[in-house]
Amino acid sequence: MIRVLENEFYYLDNFQRVLDWIGERYGDLLDEDEHAFLAAFPVLPRNARALFVRMVMRKGELFRASKLNYVEIGCPVEAAGHLLGTGWVVADPELTLDELFDLLSKPEILEAFGSRLRVKNARKAEQLEALREACADSLPFSHWYKDCPDLALRILVKPLCDRLRLIFFGNLHQDWTEFVLSDLGLFRYEQVEFSPDSRGFRQRRDVDHYLQLHACKERFAAGEPLDDVVEDLPWHAFDNDWLDSRREKLLFQIGQHYEKLKDWDKAYGVYARCRFPGARGRAIRVLEKHERFDLAYELLSAAQAAPESEAERQQLARIAPRLARKLGHAKLAPRRSQAVRRIDLCLPLPLDDWWVEGVVRDHLALEEAPVFYVENALANSLFGLLCWRAVFAAIPGAFFHPFHRGPADLHSLDFHQRRASEFAACLAELEDGRYQDTIRRNYAEKFGISTPFVYWDALTPELLDLALACIPASHLRRWCERILADVKTNRSGFPDLIQFWPREGRYTMIEVKGPGDRLQDNQLRWIDYCAAHDMPVAVCYLQWEQAA
Structure with a gap:
């Protein structure tokens, strides 16, 4: 209340x-x-x-x-x-x-x-x-x-x-209303212990760097001439990891803008100096668009030898055949995707308000096999509830004020590594059955607390009970491991629907595509991952019946 x-x-x-x-x-x-x-x-x-x-x-x-x-x-x-x-x-x-x-x-x-x-x-x-x-x-x-x-x-x-x-x-987008919203009970935050090392800014120049970066970001958003903004942008890496990640993100956004302007040289110049995830792939694309195919292929080969993520590997696999063809190389064998069950539906166009996923959900639902629209909510919520203590572990640099929705380094490359023992302890509960009690207890005790993973509005007690009854612990472990491999990217792309057969203790995830719609890259990666690990997944293609 x-x-x-x-x-x-x-x-x-x-x-x-x-x-x-x-x-x-x-x-x-x-x-x-x-x-x-x-x-x-x-x-x-x-x-x-x-x-x-x-x-x-x-x-x-x-x-x-x-x-x-x-x-x-x-x-x-x-x-x-x-x-x-x-x-x-x-x-x-x-x-x-x-x-x-x-x-x-x-x-x-x-x-x-x-x-x-x-x-x-x-x-x-x-x-x-x-x-x-x-x-x-x-x-x-x-x-x-x-x-x-x-x-x-x-x-x-x-x-x-x-x-x-x-x-x-630690930022300028939060203001004094955070206190009021918290005091009124509109926002609730996890209570984390703060060690002396848990500070967002460790030296005065961190504050100066943030303000310098913020000023450049504001000017960029306001549409000032891009070259003028870049001239004042700090190019050297900061010795504060979370602050430097903000600098890298702004560099990436500036590179995207140069690319949009078709200024290939400047776009490549920014991407080549940027370590933000995806920058190397964009650099290759810019070189390709600029018809600098030899340099693009050289960079692609280096990236293929050590891809930074599944997302980059997927992007490289799409670029490689084009570059090989343009350079006269031998034709590359196409990469084969995992075989996935296909559902084809042809239904009458609804008269009332409707949405594609809702139409398919209602059509497939059976009394003995209910269907829920969950998209990213269910898997992330189960992960967040199981690994709550690891996500909110009070390690240096993760939390530095009482109003954090999640750790400041959530999207850093070493997020999992810095909490390896805490996450290992959480995932170990999947081996001996303790995970169900932990998930239920955290659902009851933490309900409504701000978190980057749990979708409180979507995760009803009924959905939680069915999920714990029908999703094997081994499958949940696979979900958690993939989320931890790349938190920023792998929190999205889950199939739209999930159908449960509680009497049989099984489930199926279903991605829905309406007329003219196609699978997105992050959806393809999740579908391939589930199929490769024998987790039940299907893609449903919906068409509308032609009126007589």
């Missing part, structure tokens, strides 16, 4: 909690201004601290006191008075015309500028343009709007507060 927060200063307490956490765990990383802020903030009057936090949590840096009405704070002008001597907030700040227009309503603009506006009923944007040339200077708010009884405030230290938020969360 969602709780109502009784503490009216909950946001202030949460903000102070962050400051205390940072001071205790990251004191050696802070600069002089940050240390001074942590020392000065707690000694201010409570209403002043509360007003400051309210401004930090709101958008922008300019506010009018009349818009900062909070019952628990009282008079915002009185509260702001305690902040003015800190240097964090300034009253009656100088504003550009654009900033002024953001603060004023249209009637106030008419009152402030009066006869200077020729067209009184013009839109606000038109009024701004009409005044821009004559009002180019910045002026205090009180000079712009002389008869206004209101007080304007500018908060000057939002960048400092953003840095503190970054140090706490």
Whole structure:
């Protein structure tokens, strides 16, 4: 049940909690201004601290006191008075015309500028343009709007507060609402023990690198000229693994954009220096598109000798015949896929709302053999429940604040290796039957806690019972092993449906393809894997009956 927060200063307490956490765990990383802020903030009057936090949590840096009405704070002008001597907030700040227009309503603009506006009923944007040339200077708010009884405030230290938020969360997409959502019971997080080594940032330059990378990412997303972004991008590897993985991902995205622009040289230049999964395969494709076939084949041969993943092996197998043909090499024998059972259905087109997987599910379902739409939910959930203690193991660099949905290194290449003994202990339960009790216990005790694997909304008690009754432990072990081999890639691609025969203790997974649809690469890999290990899997091709 969602709780109502009784503490009216909950946001202030949460903000102070962050400051205390940072001071205790990251004191050696802070600069002089940050240390001074942590020392000065707690000694201010409570209403002043509360007003400051309210401004930090709101958008922008300019506010009018009349818009900062909070019952628990009282008079915002009185509260702001305690902040003015800190240097964090300034009253009656100088504003550009654009900033002024953001603060004023249209009637106030008419009152402030009066006869200077020729067209009184013009839109606000038109009024701004009409005044821009004559009002180019910045002026205090009180000079712009002389008869206004209101007080304007500018908060000057939002960048400092953003840095503190970054140090706490390890990212800039999480904000202060995480505390509120957690306190209200909307989000729940696993409680992990934090060792002294469990820090996202280990030295001050990690923070600087993150901010530099974030600025480049924002500029890239905003569509700035790509060459300008690349010029400011850090090309050297960071000595912080999770931070460097973010750098590599941005490099990969930039390479993709150059490729989209058909700038083959720059795309290859980025891919060749990028270690993000898939970059080598894209480099080969770019060389092929640029008709540099010899270099492409050389890189392909090196990749085939040591493929980074099943996904890359599959991609290389698709490229190799084309390159061999273009270079005049002997024709390569096609790779044979595993034989998979095929189901062909021809059904009448439904009249009501429908979706392809749902139509097939309902058609195949029998009283003695129910069918469920599960896609990626079931296998990932069973893995997550069985291996809960391994996923949330408190190893250095995995968790560094109380609001992690999963470990920070979830997609790193050594995710499994760093927890090898913990995962081995979890999978060992599949050998002696303990796994069912573990899965059921974690389902009951952890229900609703944020996790990267368990789909709480999809995993009903009925589905869980049938899965444990009909899926052999040996098959579940195969699923877990493949997920662990490449967490980022292998968490998706599972067949859409699963049908259970509880009396016989068996199941079949069914991938559904509607008219004109085809199997995707990650689906092909999972289907091949299941077929190769004698796990029951089928592909259902649906066609619609032709109307008479």
